[in-house]
Amino acid sequence: MKMSRVSLVGATAATAVLLLSAPAFAHVSVQPDGPAAKGGYATINFKVPNERDDASTTKLEVSFDGDHPLASVMPQPVPGWKAVVTKSALDKPLELHGKKITEYISKVTWTADGKGVEPGYFQRFPLSVGQLPEDTDQLVFKAVQTYSNKEVVRWIEPQQEGQAEPENPAPVLQLTAASDDHHGGAAASPTTAADKDAKTGSGDTTETASASADSSDTTARALGIAGIVIGVLGVAYGVLAGRRRPAAAEPGAGSGSGSGSGSAS
Template sequence: MKKSRVLLTAATSATAVFVLSSPAFAHVSVQPDGEAAKGGYATIGFKVPNERDDASTTKLEITFPTEHPLASVLPQPVPGWKAKVTKSKLDKPIEVHGNKITEAVTKVTWTAEGKGVEPGFFQRFPVSVGQLPENSDQLVFKALQTYSNKEVVRWIEAPTEGGEEPQYPAPVLALSAAEEGHHGGTGGDAKDAEGSEEKEAKAEKGEKDAGHGHEDGAKDTASSSHDSDTTARVLGIAGIAVGAAGVAFGVLAGRRAGGRGPTISTPPPRAL
């Protein structure tokens, strides 16, 4: 009897633990396409599973972190959903690529235009974001998932280091180490980018100058060859003219010599 009660109590406790922790198994999460490097740009996707058997997910609200504002947030169109981007003024302007940004995206809301995410399915909502912070290892978003029966599940509990996973954890985006040569918003990076562009411009100019040099050399060679051909032709024509003049002179001289005629001998007189 006691053994049966112990087993029943254990089963009840396990069921209670499962019920209380079940939302964490299929919560709203966020993952990058590839890597989300510090100081760079990335495409991330919010994965929204449907946890209900009798209702569809018809609305998703993602609140962006204000401690690390993102100046650029561009949602990708999702068939059957309408996206709305909300911006707010920043308490402290941020600098991106040398430009001061006074407002940033604080929320993106997707609303289903049809049935939404039906039971047994999930939907992914891609967003292009940047510039990612350089002084943080992660970004914590807050998500509100609304069902067709008006139920709202708030995925807003931030995880704590070394602590247990919350019952309704907020989506967390892990940031990787900054990539070398990324064009961030710092002055050093901007100067490096300008120096690189200047070097590329000089290299390109050098290649063009070398190309012009080759072209000029080819033109000079062609011109020299053309001049040599012209000189040879002139000399050849002059030689032909001189030869022709010599032949003409010889013919004329021969004619003059022959113009004297044959010598006529006069017979002696006859005797009378």
């Protein structure tokens, strides 16, 4: 009976941890290839998982913050997808490499030519971006994900400091300190994971080039969950074992009392 209680506590804890951590795997997110230094250039990847069992992701729209405009945004070709770059006028012109820039990239839209991101898969959408702003620590994007059944999910909610993560959080790119090389090492490198994928012909509408990195992410999270569950089981078992000890000591105490009276007589 007591062991079944331990099992129940462990199962409940494991379920709670998995439920709390599950949304983190499903978000549209953005990560750089290497550092994304302020004032420099970087290659960034929008990771789009398919959250549905009966529909494919067929379209992704990513909007850029007009308060921190980027003059250069170049999509890398993704097999099975067509990319369209949208420009908008700037209220205040920018100076970039000695040239006056009067417009910025306000949106990039990817549309599937084929099946898109099918259930159980995810896709990365790489962009070369710059120059990154120097007056902020992060860039917040707005992503809109469209499924083959016409369902639309808007990943546009900002994360408020000190509050729980919103249901549909916007992708956030964290910027690092400015470097001496404002061209940025990540964007300057001609061979990214997606490049290698394209050269070897292993590319598909689903992402395979960055499998090792994502596997490390998943492994780390799984180990963290396992650690929490094991910790909860240990505490529960210790509490229940502690409750049994006084009961086990009672026969010994009675025996000691009997022998004492015997010697007295």
